[in-house]
Amino acid sequence: MEFDTVIHGGTIVTPQESWVGDIGIRAGRIAALAERIPGGDRRIDASGRLVLPGGIEAHAHIAQESSAGLMTADDYYSGSVSAAFGGNSSFIPFAAQQRGQSVDDVIATYDGRAAPNSVLDYSYHLIISDPRPEVLSDELPRAFARGITSFKVFMTYDLMNLGDRGMLDILAVARQHGALTMVHAENNDMIKWMNARLAAAGLTAPKYHAISRPAIAEAEAINRAIALARLVGAGLFIVHVSTPEGAELVARARAEGLPVHAETCPQYLALTRADLDRPGMEGAKYICSPPLRDEATQGALWRHARTGTFDSVSSDHAPYRFDETGKFAKGADAPYPAIANGMPGIAARLPYLFSEGVVAGRITLGQFVALSSANAARVFGMDRKGAILPGWDADIAIWDPEETRTVTAADQHDAMDYTPFEGMRLTGWPVHVLNRGETIVEGGALKAARGRGRFVARQPYRIGPQAPTVPELDPAQNFGADIWP
Numbered sequence: 001m002e003f004d005t006v007i008h009g010g011t012i013v014t015p016q017e018s019w020v021g022d023i024g025i026r027a028g029r030i031a032a033l034a035e036r037i038p039g040g041d042r043r044i045d046a047s048g049r050l051v052l053p054g055g056i057e058a059h060a061h062i063a064q065e066s067s068a069g070l071m072t073a074d075d076y077y078s079g080s081v082s083a084a085f086g087g088n089s090s091f092i093p094f095a096a097q098q099r100g101q102s103v104d105d106v107i108a109t110y111d112g113r114a115a116p117n118s119v120l121d122y123s124y125h126l127i128i129s130d131p132r133p134e135v136l137s138d139e140l141p142r143a144f145a146r147g148i149t150s151f152k153v154f155m156t157y158d159l160m161n162l163g164d165r166g167m168l169d170i171l172a173v174a175r176q177h178g179a180l181t182m183v184h185a186e187n188n189d190m191i192k193w194m195n196a197r198l199a200a201a202g203l204t205a206p207k208y209h210a211i212s213r214p215a216i217a218e219a220e221a222i223n224r225a226i227a228l229a230r231l232v233g234a235g236l237f238i239v240h241v242s243t244p245e246g247a248e249l250v251a252r253a254r255a256e257g258l259p260v261h262a263e264t265c266p267q268y269l270a271l272t273r274a275d276l277d278r279p280g281m282e283g284a285k286y287i288c289s290p291p292l293r294d295e296a297t298q299g300a301l302w303r304h305a306r307t308g309t310f311d312s313v314s315s316d317h318a319p320y321r322f323d324e325t326g327k328f329a330k331g332a333d334a335p336y337p338a339i340a341n342g343m344p345g346i347a348a349r350l351p352y353l354f355s356e357g358v359v360a361g362r363i364t365l366g367q368f369v370a371l372s373s374a375n376a377a378r379v380f381g382m383d384r385k386g387a388i389l390p391g392w393d394a395d396i397a398i399w400d401p402e403e404t405r406t407v408t409a410a411d412q413h414d415a416m417d418y419t420p421f422e423g424m425r426l427t428g429w430p431v432h433v434l435n436r437g438e439t440i441v442e443g444g445a446l447k448a449a450r451g452r453g454r455f456v457a458r459q460p461y462r463i464g465p466q467a468p469t470v471p472e473l474d475p476a477q478n479f480g481a482d483i484w485p
Helices: 077-086 103-114 134-147 165-178 190-201 208-211 215-232 244-255 267-270 273-277 282-286 296-305 351-359 367-377
Strands: 003-011 018-026 030-032 042-045 050-053 055-060 088-096 125-127 149-152 180-184 236-237 259-262 396-406 425-435 438-442
Touching: 003 367, 003 396, 030 296, 050 367, 055 077, 055 351, 055 367, 077 088, 077 438, 088 103, 088 134, 088 396, 103 125, 103 134, 149 165, 165 180, 165 215, 190 208, 190 215, 208 273, 208 282, 208 351, 215 236, 215 244, 244 259, 244 296, 259 296, 259 396, 267 351, 273 282, 296 367, 351 367, 351 396, 351 425
Parallel strands: 003 042, 003 050, 055 088, 088 125, 125 149, 149 180, 180 236, 236 259
Antiparallel strands: 003 018, 018 030, 050 396, 396 425, 425 438
């Protein structure tokens, strides 16, 4: 058998096992795995290194307007390049619907942003803010048929919050068409009440963002989101879980057999609310929602990462520069609710998770593969990515497990002017990244052409056996009534 590329001598790692061996690649796919594979038009020596599935960044805001109309700093070129330097071979950013906009127009807009620019394979999660009847009955099913099989809704922010009834309508459409609903879960009225009390007291510096969105607001909304999904019998993905209480609710739902998934993010593992209290307006760099918590929370979230509560650790890359184009679009002394919400992290996600997870002994190498790639591929329907198997895309990241670097903003390769991980000393780094067998990053240099990435049509979300639901929706227990078309 002839191969375009052979990766030889490395330790190949999957979520279940690892072994020293070779990978033969042909026409962009993994064609063979063996102890030794001779030949190959190109041979990559991975001796002493780890050969992992390329990362799949499943939560990033790229070339996306906020509900207030503020554009993120990274477009699909700089965002994909930054992701590649961080060990990722594909990503799934959000494509956001604005009020009054059709889903067809949303997809066309993001196709125009992504296709000419991305160096990595990509897909989209839709963000739905305006679920009009035609959106639910016609536009979303058409998007699902194209392979965009996940979308995000919000339980907070006045311009995004759908309310419980809107959530139920969305979940019902997802259940019927094989899609997965992602949710930003925080209690909107709790937060608005806190904001009003803090404003009345004149407490508007960045540090007060930490207490304006209390942990109970997340826990209440996660509990409610799980209940809404259970009523419908739909799958649910809770994004950026930041509290022990929220994680426990997810773990309990999973133990009950509910199709509930969740992620946390490196910022909740690495940073605390004390970072919001940096001098002057420096704390604005650390404003994200949900907010940063405390060290006890970090320990609890690491435990949940280790025990399987989280399917992934995603960056929630939301790049707003530390200037008037980003964080301070509403003024240099803006109160914390008016400061752009989010922080960058797409390049730091996997090096941080490897160093502070694997090297520090908090998670195993197999768990790192699951949290960085394999689970995202499974949950979000990327059926030929996230695994090192014959027939799968040759999306591979070769890691030097002993290379130690200090994180700097310049090394993020994004369009940002800061990184919240500045100065952290991390061990373990991706040194060679391939997407469909093509080298994207090697030796600290970009090797990929702008626009070479391909759109990935994803498979429907599969619940498996019918998700547990409430008795009132079971025709066998409900006088034979069936409300589902």
